[in-house]
Amino acid sequence: MRTWKVVSVTTLAILVILPVVGIGLGIALRDFLVDLWWFQGLDYGLYFWQRLLYRYLVFGGAVLLFFAVFFGNFWLGAKYLGAPAPAHQQTATRLRRVYERFKKRSLAFYLPLSLALAVIVALPMFFDWERVLMYLTAPAAGSADPVFGLDVSFYLFALPVYLLLYTELMVALVVLLLGLVLLYWLEHRAMPREHGRLRRGARLHLSVVLGLIFLLGVGWFAGDALLLLYTDDHLPLFYGPGYEEMRVTLPLIGGAAVLALIIGGLLLSLLNTAKGGPALVVALVLLAAVVGLRHTPFVTDAVHRYAVKPNELTREAPYIQNNIQATRAAYELTDVETREYPVRDTAWEEITPEMELNLHNIPIWDEEALLPVYRELQEIRPYYAFEGIDVGRYSVEGVYQQVFLAAREIHLRALHPERQTWVNRWLKYTHGYGVVMTPASQAADQPMEWYVQGIPPESVAGLSVDEPAIYYGVGTYAPVIAPNASREFDFASGDTTALTDYAGDGGVALGSLFRKLVFALYFGEPNIFYTTQTTDASRLLFRRDIRERIRKLTPELILDPNPYIAVADGRLYWIQNAATASAWYPYAKPYDGAFDYIDRPFNYLRDAVKIVVDAYNGDVSYYVADPKDPIAVAYSRIYPGLYQPMSAMPDAIKTHLRYPKSLFDVQMDVYARYHQTDPQTFYNQEDAWELPSVQWRDDVDRVTAYYVTLNLIDEDRFEYNLILPMTPLGQNNMRALAVIGNDGDNYGRIVVYNFPKGTLVYGPAQVNSFIRQDPHISQELTLWRQQGSKARRGRMVVAPVEGVVTYIQGIFLEATATSPMPQLARIIVSQGRLVTMASSLEEGFRDLHELVLRQQEEDPVQELPAPDEPPEVAGDATDAADADQR
Structure with missing residues (x-):
């Protein structure tokens, strides 16, 4: 009977305790367990533990370092530097007895104190652990800065860590010095020496610590010199140090470093020999004067006023050249190929097969206009x-x-x-x-x-x-359980509804009640635990937005704002471009333009990583697209197995890679000024460009790059390219056309077509004005508007075809009373001031061809608009058009 009672009570206790324990563990560990299972579901279990443990390894290493510094010095001071002292005074004897008892139990005091100080000082390493690992693993960049001759990798990786470590070491040594001074002062009070001086061992110990502090002080001056490469005092002319910094500031920093060493030596001599006081005072006065001159503008302003300003171009030319070279290298613009575009003055003789291919790839629709149709x-x-x-x-x-x-x-x-x-x-x-x-x-x-x-x-x-x-995409994706006993809705066709069962390996398996409990707590959905519709094969699919997915895996990467879908080998894949960036490239100008998709300051940017996400399974694969990028290489060394070489990417997916439009916009925004490689031209900004803007009503929209398939890089091969027109700064005529390849060996190859300076090539804003002023187009638009339709013009595409710069733009109608779905009504084709509107590109080009021939026969004298004046926005029917110039 008693046994039955014991068994009953035990069973009841287990039934009560186990759920409580399970719920407690689920609440306490739910975030950790969910992340662990999710990473393991992607076959990134090792990577999960790496990211988790690396932080604590770096932090633990820093704590051990500083603990050794604190404990070793405190222990040395307490244990090995004591010596018998005369006890002729009763007070001194009592203090000595207290001191002796303290020495015997000092370990219990110094051990926790040293550990606490070490944790506090090392705490910044806990948050910057990845930066430390990159410093330890980064390769050389293969190029050096022009001032100190150090490899660029030193600035990208080592300098930020040195600045962080310098602060921690200085704090540690100052705290240590104060602690030792207090220790030896108390010891001296307990066991006074003749002549009132600290014993020799104490003076030697303090001298070593003080000497290290002064050496770190010299290191501070070295850091101050290196940070000159990031000065912005000469903006907007150029970025980085100039004549004043190199000829005045840098020598002052060097002099201050030498004086700091001298002061350290004199101070140590004074502490140990009581000699050198006057010399120390003189050195301190000199150091204060040098530091004051370095940090006050008096000297540099005088040098600028009397030495630089009268000969500014001559004085600053070498430093402008340094800034140009560094900025072009930092934004990967060193190898830009420039060509002269052979502008054709005569009309086409016929529409050739090559022109037909060109026309077949002109994107008449733009993404925003086409979306409502889809x-x-x-x-x-x-x-x-x-x-x-x-x-x-x-x-x-x-x-x-x-x-x-x-x-x-x-x-x-x-x-x-x-x-x-x-x-x-x-x-x-x-x-x-x-x-x-x-x-x-x-x-x-x-x-x-x-x-x-x-x-x-x-x-x-x-x-x-x-x-x-x-199952994975860029929309709003809630967590789902698949497969399940209810079966999933697949698609509806006619009167039939097809059901399906998920057969992939995405998500996390729901194989136990404990997992269901944890997920129910994590998502706040008790039905996950209570539902009976799960099976042994059921998996919980979550974090299905591919951008959220990637950011959870690799938060260090900068994601392009436009991931895109691709069809490869019958499957659907999302391709996400990812960049690496840094604000530590020496002498390179930080980006401060209009494209701000990167949420951190930077003056170095690379198209570094391609990320492929399977739309069905959610598998995430990383490929290093730029093996010369030291940041990407450092990441691949820190996380072996995560980043793969491009050779591992399936060929079917490679054919759909594209250069990120957002990155190209940033590069060309920088190149608009930094294509001027001659310091004199750069100084005067004689040939500065800008990305064109087009005025629509009261708004001005900036033109950005767009994809087009033309034979702009290799004449004999049609390739998928990004192109971007450029206009002279403050003017509206087109000055250049930037092209970057996306296919094969031409991927990332930038070609900039320059138009002859003596030839007027109309820019987008000017052509927009011609279109608005065309009476035939205005008449058609007025007629459509009277019929209850809303007309708008789409994206203006620049298409260099057979030596002629042609502008192409679609006109779309939207019914105001029924569906707002746009309908392509006409296509505008423009060459210079000549504008036609037709039903197809072929027809438009033929009409334009006839107009050119007619103009050549009549040879009218026409007044061209001044290229430096903004085009007048005509107040005609086109004012009702909602044009998108993107």
Whole structure:
């Protein structure tokens, strides 16, 4: 009977205690366990432990270092420097007895004190652990700064760590010195010596610590000299040190460092020999004077006024050259290739096959105008959404061409409120479905052409999508459980509804009640624990926004704002460009332009890493795109196995890599000024450029780069390029056209076409003015508006075709009373002041050809607008157009 009672009580206790213990552990460890399981689900378990332990290893190493410094010195002072002293005074004898007892128990005092001080001093290393590891693993950059001759990697990695370590060491040594002074003073009071002096061992110990402090002081002056490379006193002329810094400030810093060494030696001599006092006073006065001259503008202002300003260009030319070279290297602009564009004055004789290929790749639609069309015609169901339009290039039926495409992602917020049940949100509507694709060039007199469309997707040859389900994307993705006993909704076609079961290995397996409990606590969803719809194969898929996913894995990378979808080998992949940046490149000007997608100061930027995310499984793969980037190499050394070489990327995905538009915009914004490599030209800003702006009503929009497939780099090969027109600073005529390759060996290759200075090539703002003033276009727009439609002009595309700079722009109509879906109505083709409007590019080019011939026959005398004046915005019907110049 007693045994039965014991068993019953024990069983009851277990049934009560186990759930309590499980809930307690789940609450205490839920964040840690969820992250661990999530990393392990991506096969990054080792990487998870690396990121977790590296911080504590660096911090622990710093704590050990400073603990050794504190404890070793305190222990040395307490144990080995004591000596018998006369006890002729009773007070002294009592103090001595107290001191002797303290010596015997000093370990119990110094041990916790040293540990506490070490933890406090080393704490910054806990937060900057990754910077320390990069310093330890970074390779040499292979280039040196022009002043001190140190490798650039020293500035990118070592200098920030040295500045951090300097502060910690100085604090540690000052605290140690104060502690030792207090210790020896108390010892001296307990055991007074003849002549009232500290014993020799104490003086020697204090001298060593004081000498180290003075050596660190010399190090401070060395850091002050190195930081001259980051001075901005000469902006806006140039960045970095100039004549005053190199000829005045740097010698003053060197003199102060020498005086600091002398003062340290004199002070040590004074402490140990009581000699050298007057010399020490003189040295201190000299140091104060030198430091004062260095930090007050009196001397540098005088040098600038009397030596530099009358001969500024001559004095500053070498330093301007240093700034130019460093800035071009920091933004990867050293190897920019410049070419003269052979502007053609005569008309085309005919539309050649090469021109036909050019025209077939001109993106008439832009992403913003096309998005409503995709949504209206291809979302099909309310729970699907297109988050944005991507640009790509594919071989379609054997023809390499540019396309637009978008992923049809899940959009649960659009579900009817009555269908917003827990089962639907967590078990049923788990994924998006398929992509749609259209050619970049369309005709206004023909229906929209589709390469991939519908549910299930229908595609032309070579663009089939074997796995259209999208579980990971760029939209708003809630956590889901898949597969499950309720089965997932796959797609609806006609009157039939297809169900599916997730067969991937994404997410985290829900294989136990404990895991379900932890996830229920983590997400605040008790139904995760209570539901009976999970199976042995069920997995919890979360962090499904690929940007959130990547940031959780690698927060150190700078993500391009526009990840894009790609179809490769019948599967869907998201490709995310990632950059590395630093604010420590010596002599390079920090970026302060209009493109601020990077949320930190920087003066060094690289297209360093390509990230590929499987839209079905959520697998995240990292590839080092720039093996010459020391930052990317340092990361790959810190985390072996995470970053792979580009040779490991599947070829089917490689064909869809593209140079990030946002990074190219930043590079060209810098290049607009730093293409001037001659110091005199740079000083006068004789040929400064800028990214053009176009005025629409009261707004001015800046033109940014866009993708186009043309033969601009190799004449015999059509390639996928980013192009960006450039205008002279303060003027509106086009001065240059920047192009960067995206295909094969030409990836990242920048070619800048310069237009002859004596030839007027109209810029986007001027052409915009000509279009507004064209009476035929104004008449057509007025007619459309009277018919209840809203007309707007799309993105203006610059297309150099056969030696002629042509501007192409679509006109889109939106019905104001019904669906706002835009419809391509006409295509504007402009060459100089000549403007035509047609239903297709081919027709527009033929009309333009006839206009050019007619003009050459008539040879009218026309007054051209001054290129340095902004174009007048005509008050005609085009004022009703909502044009997008992006």
